[in-house]
Amino acid sequence: MCLGIPGEIVELLPDRADLATVEVAGVRRAISVGLLDGPVRPGDWVLVHVGFAMSRIDESEAAATLALLNGLGPAYADELQALAESDIT
Amino acid sequence: MRFVDEYRDARTARALAARIAELCEPGRRYTFMEVCGGHTHTIYKHGVEDHLPPNVNLVHGPGCPVCVIPMGRVDDAIAIAREPDVIMTSFGDMMRVPGGEGSFLDAKAAGADIRMVYSPLDALRIARQNPGRRVVFMAIGFETTAPSTAMTVLRAAAEGLANFSVFCNHVMIIPAIKAILDSPDLRLDGFIGPGHVSTVIGCRPYAFIAEEHGKPLVCCGFEPLDVLQSIHMLLRQLAEGRAEVENQYTRVVPWEGNGRALEAIGKVMELRPYFEWRGLGFISHSALRLRDAYAAHDAERIFQVPGVRVADPKACQCGEVLKGVLKPWECKVFGTACTPETPIGTCMVSSEGACAAYYNFGRFTRSRAKEATTA
Secondary structure, three states: OOOOEEEEEEEEOOOOOOEEEEEEOOEEEEEEOOOOOOOOOOOOEEEEEOOEEEEEOOHHHHHHHHHHHHOOOHHHHHHHHHHHHOOOO | OOOOHHHHOHHHHHHHHHHHHHHOOOOOOEEEEEEEHHHHHHHHHOOHHHHOOOOEEEEEEEEOOOOOOOHHHHHHHHHHHOOOOEEEEEOHHHOOOOEOOEOHHHHHHOOOOEEEOOOHHHHHHHHHHOOOOEEEEEEEEOOOOHHHHHHHHHHHHHHOOOOEEEEEEEEOHHHHHHHHHHOOOOOOOEEEEOOHHHHHHOOHHHHHHHHOOOOOEEEOOOOHHHHHHHHHHHHHHHHOOOOOEEEOOOOOOOOOOOHHHHHHHHHHEEEOOEEEEOOOEEEEOOEEEEOHHHHHHEHHHHOOOOOOOOOOOOOOOHHHHHOOOOOHHHOOOEOOOEOOOOOOOHHHOOOOOHHHHHHHHOOOOHHHHHHHHHO
16 A cells, blocks of 8 residues: 555646546556646656655656666676666666 | 666675675674565565675564554444445455454455445545445555545545545654654664655654654665665664764655645644554554544544444554564464464554565564574
8 A cells, every 4th residue: 555656657637637647567547646746747757656646756866876776886887787778668 | 667676686785785794893783673564565575684684683663554553443444334325445455454343354244335445536436426325435544645635535525525534544654753762662773764654744854863862764765775775874874973864765755755745634634632553552643633624524523433442452462563572473473373364463464564574475484583583
């Protein structure tokens, strides 16, 4: 229940400003975006909790954390490379 | 899955583990509490403890919303569910939580209309589709789920859905952490801070832990590398003699939290003078109820709620597990009388409960685990 899932906004619902369609692991579902500040656009990543987008996922911060995790020494340079090549979107 | 898989890499985990080991002073024992049940789940599922030196000890905190619901509240909810025309709706986690007289599942088997929902908005839809029925949502959770309940109540009010109400059991994390810090049973060196609660409340409310109690807290994400990195950040603070609030989960947690979510909670809910927590007893100003303005959607005012206190079964030691005093397998009934199929205590029910997580993913046998902890 408290485990949030990352999802990508794929569509806004024209007649319901507070809802948007997200894609989570291949599943599309309408969720509420009423708790987010500012405009929501397709391509935005959000953390989904019990049918609500609770938070935006900051892509640059996600990359920064990964860079920190991967900057663990020269032995892990290939790891960085592998990560850079893996695009799971 | 994006933003998940990247944070599960085994080689990076091993590298982090080596750095964690370097930071540990020989002969010193470190005890960190992971406040949130989601972290407990991650730690057991991915075997995070296997990557830690033996002198780093993780204890589980009270942050499992299902686990801290006292038995009396389950009985109250079942009493509401048995009222005429009621459809009780609940997150799946709640269904097997035992009250004094059985669980939601038992009540459902006995004829009550109790339905599992993913979101409070699903409950709202059921209310819309069943105008002749009274739909109640069993609202549980910390600040993570409270905004969703609040938004749903606002929506119900806006739509004039008079047949929708909420049985509010929302609790707050800060009073629980205070109770842990005031408990004499436990010596902690720092906290692995709740991640998703912090998306709502931000990082500021934890400042007292660092300033008044001199203990570091790191807001932490839910993947194994997040947990390892947070432990590394805690150890670095200790090594450098610092006690600060830090944020490891920057990709999701803004330092200031989610203003809109806090606003929604504040608009719809107010503090209860006190609330009973399983294992922790009564804690003042630790839970939320609906404001008078939303009394029409407050199940506690619409229905006669018995409000009976039910003592936990004697054999059950959930209280000690929730306070981090006992490890799950040290409970007398763990894995024998109490299993996820037939739970005695709440910690065995929710996937975020320490006992269920340990039971489902624990690779130690009970006796080996005991040897390991006493060695």
